Amino acid sequence: MTNSSLAAPDATLVERLATANRILYNEGVVDGFGHVSVRHDRSAGHFLLARNMAPALVTPADILTFDLDGTPIDAGDRRVYLERFIHGEIYRVRPDVVAVVHSHSPNVIPFAVTKTPLRPVYHMSGFLGEGTAHFEIRDVAGNSDLLIRNSALGRALATALGVRSAVLMRGHGSTVVGTSLEQVVYRAIYAEMNARLQTQATALGAVTYLNAEEAALAAATNDTQLARVWELWQRKVER
Amino acid sequence: MTNSSLAAPDATLVERLATANRILYNEGVVDGFGHVSVRHDRSAGHFLLARNMAPALVTPADILTFDLDGTPIDAGDRRVYLERFIHGEIYRVRPDVVAVVHSHSPNVIPFAVTKTPLRPVYHMSGFLGEGTAHFEIRDVAGNSDLLIRNSALGRALATALGVRSAVLMRGHGSTVVGTSLEQVVYRAIYAEMNARLQTQATALGAVTYLNAEEAALAAATNDTQLARVWELWQRKVER
Amino acid sequence: MTNSSLAAPDATLVERLATANRILYNEGVVDGFGHVSVRHDRSAGHFLLARNMAPALVTPADILTFDLDGTPIDAGDRRVYLERFIHGEIYRVRPDVVAVVHSHSPNVIPFAVTKTPLRPVYHMSGFLGEGTAHFEIRDVAGNSDLLIRNSALGRALATALGVRSAVLMRGHGSTVVGTSLEQVVYRAIYAEMNARLQTQATALGAVTYLNAEEAALAAATNDTQLARVWELWQRKVER
């Protein structure tokens, strides 16, 4: 499929992606930085992502299409995110992934910089399974500005992520993946909440985390309840 | 009393229950998940609970009636909460209980997952008495999704609760009970606040908790002041 | 002066007291509970305090007049606060005090229950001088509901306060005094902030507190800047 023949994405998907941007801001996952993408519904080799701007302000008109190399199809003279390679390279190696959130979600950072994995403290974060992956950019790029600013760094990050649902990035933030836009937004929000709870619990005493089977069962159940919270989050950003 | 002959609940009670849902969201006890119920005012063998939805959005039209087995009387094709059994089984064994809140109230979770009881740090949480009960679902169900998804698990939880006012559920959240809707909302809000204060106090030094007699006396006094805070909480959600 | 001949308080003072109630709620010092009073501007033997209600909802029409024994002059059938004796007994023994705040300000509670004095971490809380007083109601009343519900308990609290500007009450909260309504509101807000900062600083390392001379000098300077913050706080509650 050449770019010129690429079908337009579903308008509802574009709208949901814009909404996802505002939800992630409203729920404290992203601030002026961070981004969320979704795989193109008509081409597995493309994904949708806002132009370079604060997520809280994104509208459907700001959504661009990229190929997996991170090249924008329809950006014109609009600036694009430096770290779009996070998205493309994960979509390339993880066919199961339909949506990706990259953020500096504050409660997660302390885990990333102390190389402490997030582990599920409660059923809401069953998707964390037996823990998060860790990415140390120094091992790949030496001293850098810590950004995933090209395909090689994107590939290295995707490799670190492996089959997990989240990777913590030292000195930077985290990236969470999901099988739908609603699911990845849920995961980004509850990764942040789990980080906060895990920090507090660790200070209180010895924590009993969900074991692998509990985590998998809880994650499966939660996936049946996504519409409920999405409705709430959407209403809040529409106010 | 057969279901067909069950009298309709008092309209004011239904309205107060809808308000309680929104208050619990507004005060940070529930997020997109969690629920509050009240015993039917015309039948001790039934209780009122919203359909499966985010508490913040509940209106009187969303309130359903259940029997103590958790079977909905009037749900039609509306989805119900997976964990309605928490409510029914507690109402069954605790005739004194008129209202129940189940939540993932964030400051309480670290206590639940470290098996640390909440204890009353100040008079506002005298209802915590000499501490909270603890429920470990693994002891009953082995590995599970941690939800109270049937009557047997509900019974086990009710047994763990015993005569106390709150039970902490490992890997999950907590359940608080009361003798009125106003009281259980008060208890859920101040259980969360007590958890936050207990966490901070524990880090500072040796804590002098309320003893059993102080706790009982303070709880009795607070019960005379519920109208004052309910008025405030109600006004806030009506804005 | 007999009650029948007591002049009405200045209308502006009554309005400022109502505003002070709403400010203290808005800035997180009081929730549904807590109260602020001011000494009557025409009689040193009386003080003004809202009827029993949530501070956030207080308007000038809710302000009552009490004598120092805590007897309301003009309450009619309106309920009064159980703990009005805090105010009367402090006004009795501290002629310098013009306004009193009693609250369960959350960051202060952990200090009260671990018998840790608040000490000034920065110039904004110079009024904390060399530390706060401590009050253990068990020493006076044995086991109780922890409330200051009569004159004898009020006197004991006032004695514990001594010449300081704040007293921490075990299992309960704190009481702050000042020489004006604006000053006591400032002190209540910055006592709460100092508690938060002191908690965090203590976890980080050895704290250098203000010494006695620094504290006195800083407090004197801050008193010249009260109009600035009062204007801000007032505007916020008027929105």
Next chain:
Amino acid sequence: MTNSSLAAPDATLVERLATANRILYNEGVVDGFGHVSVRHDRSAGHFLLARNMAPALVTPADILTFDLDGTPIDAGDRRVYLERFIHGEIYRVRPDVVAVVHSHSPNVIPFAVTKTPLRPVYHMSGFLGEGTAHFEIRDVAGNSDLLIRNSALGRALATALGVRSAVLMRGHGSTVVGTSLEQVVYRAIYAEMNARLQTQATALGAVTYLNAEEAALAAATNDTQLARVWELWQRKVER
């Protein structure tokens, strides 16, 4: 250049400075206290700063012009900030500095009072380089009200700052400098966020901070993204 011949500052700059005041309040850097200045665009020997008032309420009409000695040119009978000398003396010795923020930003205070430098935990705070400077006013002024209330104290603070971007002031707060208004607002906001994250990370385990080269590279990249966040912050205060 004599004051009488001093050209008026650019109207847009004055407006941006008023906006900066409101942004810093809205983002939690300043409360009723704290201030932000910018160097005069027509005279390196002057700077712009609001009259003595709460930053949240500043409008363009409240902006005054000062010379580097802290003498206001156009204040008339309006009160000026006691600590304007912070700004003048830094502008004098740091020709690269175009804007200065002084605040009591809450998460930073615990670092200032325990003599713990802030260090960059993530790329967003690369401007912190290898750490913050520390200022102990007792070494210069003995016991004082801790304020920078004259040129001599301003000079001592500027000396402590040296070539760094931020100086922590024991018992007081912090001062951050930048090469533009947008940059200094960014730095003040992310110094506060870095402090929060560093506190949490330190409690979790051994932190890997950005090294000097990473910090410099990250800071350079972030400077290219300032317009994005300024747009967001501005929109929020305009609502």
